[in-house]
Amino acid sequence: EIQLVESGGGLVKPxxxxxxxxxxxxxxxxDFGMNWVRQAPGKGLEWVSSISNNSEYIYSGDSVExxxxxxxxxxxxxxxxxxxxxxxxxxxxYFCVRLRVSxxxxxxxxxxxVLVTVSS
Amino acid sequence: DLEMxxxxxxxxxxxxxxxTITCQASHGIDDYLNWYQQKPGKPPKxxxxxxxxxxxxxxxxxxxxxxxxxFTLTINSLQPEDxxxxxxxxxxxLITFGGGTKVE
Numbered sequence: 001e002i003q004l005v006e007s008g009g010g011l012v013k014p015x016x017x018x019x020x021x022x023x024x025x026x027x028x029x030x031d032f033g034m035n036w037v038r039q040a041p042g043k044g045l046e047w048v049s050s051i052s053n054n055s056e057y058i059y060s061g062d063s064v065e066x067x068x069x070x071x072x073x074x075x076x077x078x079x080x081x082x083x084x085x086x087x088x089x090x091x092x093x094y095f096c097v098r099l100r101v102s103x104x105x106x107x108x109x110x111x112x113x114v115l116v117t118v119s120s
Numbered sequence: 121d122l123e124m125x126x127x128x129x130x131x132x133x134x135x136x137x138x139x140t141i142t143c144q145a146s147h148g149i150d151d152y153l154n155w156y157q158q159k160p161g162k163p164p165k166x167x168x169x170x171x172x173x174x175x176x177x178x179x180x181x182x183x184x185x186x187x188x189x190x191f192t193l194t195i196n197s198l199q200p201e202d203x204x205x206x207x208x209x210x211x212x213x214l215i216t217f218g219g220g221t222k223v224e
Contacts, residue, residue, distance in 0.1 A: 035215075037217075044207065044217060044218075044219050044220040045156075045158075045164065045207055045209075045217040045220070046217065047209075047214070047215040047216065047217065050214075050215070059214055061214070062121065095163055095164075103169065103173075104154070104169030104170045104173060105152070105169075105170075105211050106154045106166050106169040106209075106211075107154070107156070107164070107166060107209070108166050108175075110163035110164060110165075111163065112163060113163060
């Protein structure tokens, strides 16, 4: 069974930092690109960052560019999101998401999400 | 930046109704569009990939169409378990989601 389990969320003050982790199991992690997608309370989905299977290609959305950094450890089947200079508007549930590139380029497996709250 | 505009933002329908949700891209994206369903408190679920290809296990009452800038998701004969929010997502230029359509 494919599982993605996020951890590391919590309450942080504006300007602070937080590191999210995602532990993957049930598939060959090193074969897949991975992503972070977030959802502010009561709002829609927003793509955050992507990282290719071998970390060669990394992309981020405009709202987090220069503040957030995605990385991965294929030996540990883990995905990370380092979040710096956090703002109130970064408050959201953050989902770890697998990217499938065969049979379409789509987000086929999602974690349950982890809540990050930025507040003073 | 490529923007995705969904309409309506919400709709009310009855069991058995045919429901149509549209997604408009600000620039042509060929068929690089996916649809997701999200129920409260749950992560999204992939329904349709590449505009019109039904994901395995998704009921056949769901269908997608379109290419270029205009896309539709249709639910034929709405069922109670279809009450959810639906999102389109393009991957022609990085990744962008539409704003969502809540089906009540």
